[in-house]
Amino acid sequence: MNAMKRAAAVLSALAALFVAGCSSGGGDAAPPDHGSSSHPDDRKGNGMRGMTLPSWNTDDYSSPQAGIYLKQIASAGARWVVFTPTWYQDKVTDSAIRTTEETADDSSLRHIIGLAHSAGLKTMIKPHIDLVKGGDRAEIRPRDPDAWFGAYERCITHYADLATATGVEQFAVGTELAGTSQDGDHWGEVVAAVRKHYKGPLTYAANYDEYKKIPFWRDLDVIGIDAYWPLGDKATTDTARLRQAWQPIAEELAAFSAKQGRKILFTEAGYVSQKGSTTAPYSWTVSKRDGDAEQAAAYEALLATFNGKPWWAGVCWWMWDDWPDAGETAKRLAYTPHGKSAEKVLRRWWGHG
Structure with a gap:
């Protein structure tokens, strides 16, 4: 999900070895493959039980709210939390990438990783590259690829070093750079x-x-997909209908996983609590009408569809609460499930209901 909040509009629309701890969701035993089962006894949720906590300012991760959010995330049943330090470039053709006042400070990132571990959460760092004036990072096509990749390598290895120093359990080498x-x-x-x-x-x-166009999956340990597939052209709270929409996608993913010899992790998935959110999950601004029930139905449908699939490595939901005074979308309409029906769905599936 494009992290540029000031552009709050439509965003970028089985291996023999696998990630230690990821396929077990941080120590939770994976249940048998119940396929379409949705009985409460089956709702222990295999794979990564993740929640993303993005940052929009230098000191978000060191703010007093950081520890509160992490406790809330753990209380909802999550076992992983994802952090998204972001660097920026001016134009899509530029080669220079830099930090700004919206880039999480290294000390704040180290701080929140420590807090997460103290709260019993495993961590993933998933760095983002965004555009200073907003726009879709998928449009980044540098005029000088050698120079851009040199700058990108310096950025990404910086966070790889930080991940090593802080005991981060998983790392993403890039995000939505199509x-x-x-x-x-x-x-x-x-x-x-x-x-x-x-x-x-x-x-x-x-x-x-x-994801189908990526040529380097076999260089990695797990396939990551930001799972913002539209599930229909009309708003709906019908979970069965949403699950039906997922079926052909799930079949494609199972075949792709087998071909690549890697499990698939939903590195992001999420829905605003707005009417019509399932028609454009990648958009912050589908409508101004409340969609709490539709958001909850979308959470239920995704978990019911993929839970127990042997090739599925779990999900990192986008996203928990926004930072105080940072959100441009009212909480009742935003991606967060916190305090909404969607959080109740998570608690049931993740054993905290």
Whole structure:
């Protein structure tokens, strides 16, 4: 999900070895494959039980609210939390990438990783690259690829070093960079460089319409997909209908996982609590009408569809609460499930209901 909050509009629309701890959701035994089962006794949720806590300012992760959010996330049944430090570039054709006042400070990132571990949560760092004036990071197509990838490698290995130093359990080498991700040679070099700095499991967070084009999945440990597939052209709270919409997608993913010899992790998935959210899960601004029930139905449908699938590595939901005074979307309409019916769905599936 494009992290540029000021652009709050539509965003970028089985391996023999697998990630230690990821397939077990942080120590939780995976249940048998019940397929379409949705009985409460089956709702222990295999795979990563993750929640994303993005940052929008330098000191978000060191703010007093950080520890509160992490306790809430753990209380909802999550076992993983994802952090998203973001660097920026001015234009899609530029080669320079830099920090800004919206980039999480390294000390704040170290601080919140420590807090997460103290709260019993495993962690993943998933760095983002965004555009200073807003826009879709998938449109980044540098005029000088060699220079851009050199700058990107410096950025990503910086966080790989930080991940190693802080005991981060998983790391993403990139997020939704569809304008560059077909460049297998350069990305192969990026992955190789990251492995010199970080020895844990690696993924890349491909957008749902990007993942089939990635040439370097076999260089990674798990396939990451930001799962914002539209599930219909009309608003609905009918969970059965949403699950039916997921079925052909699930069949495609199962086949892709088998072909690549890697499990698939939903590095992001989420729905605003707005009427019509299932028609455009990637948009912050589907409507101004309350969609609490539709958001909850979407959470239920995703978990009921994929829970127990042997090739599925879990989900990292986008996102928990916004930081005080940072949100441009009212909480009642935003992606957060906190305090909404969707949180009750998570608690049932994740054993905290």
